[in-house]
Amino acid sequence: MKKSLALAFVGMLALTGCSSSTPPAASAPSVAAVESSASTSAAPASPSKSDRGNLIKEIGQPAGMxxxxxxxxxxxxxKKIDTKVKCNSGFSEKPENGRFVSLLIDVETTKALTEPDFPGAHFSLNAGNWTFISKEGTTFNGNLGTGAAFSCLKDSLTLPNQIGTAQKASGLVVLDVPSTEGTLIFSHFADSGWEWTLGGKQPNA
Incomplete structure (x- = not known):
């Protein structure tokens, strides 16, 4: 059974493709400026944020630090959120919280993923870093990274728990949620993160 690894990053979240007018702090990761290949005179739009202070993402929209x-x-x-997960590990269990959902995620790191900005010089999207909020706005107190979630799929299909410097990875993260309608939040921070709407029609689903 895989172990949930929670990381502690210090820094600001970045919406890839957007730039920040505030200079980065000397001791923390910052919002990245990415040049656009299209010529335009209009200023880039600011990332959309929820009332919780998280950057709002849609399926297929990039994020980064x-x-x-x-x-x-x-x-x-x-790239995709599936609310009808079929476990195939051969020793899967029923979800402890109610339902499984899986997220297909692509990750790429660069040579800039180093300490002290990123403790351990790795990045992780494992289930222990996710939170579920119901459509009524109530935060689920349980753990989304249950043993049942980790044992659902074959290891060859799942995203590695740790992704090191200058690496690429693609795979599935399975979450054990109480409902297939609400909001999923990924965060390494106490007060901010990224969030996706769960439920309704999903692109590429």
Whole structure:
């Protein structure tokens, strides 16, 4: 059974493709500026944020973080959310919280993913870093990274728990949720993160 690894990053979240007018702090990762290939005179729009302070994401929309040097360190994309997961590990269990959902995620890190900006010099999207909020706005107190969630799929299909410097990875993250309608939040921070709407029609589903 895989173990949930929670990481403690310090820094600001970045919406890839957007730039920040605030200079990065000297001791923390910062919002990254990414040049656009399209020529335009209009200023880039600010990332949309929820009332919880998280960056709002849609399926297929990139996210990322940069190091204090200004170099992009992490890019990741949630490509698909499946609410009808079929376990295939051969020793799967019923979900403890009610339902399984899986997220297909692509991740790419660069040489800028190093300490001290990123403790352990790795990035993780494991189930222990996710939170579920119901459509009524109530935060689920339980653990989404249950033993049942970790034992659902074959290891060859799941995203690695830790992704190191200058690596690419693609795979599934299974979450054990109480409902297939609500909001999923991924965060390494106490007060901010990224969030996706769960439920309704999903692109590429």
């Amino acid at each position: 940069s190091a204090t040097s200004g170099e992009q360190a992490v890019n990741f994309v949630v």
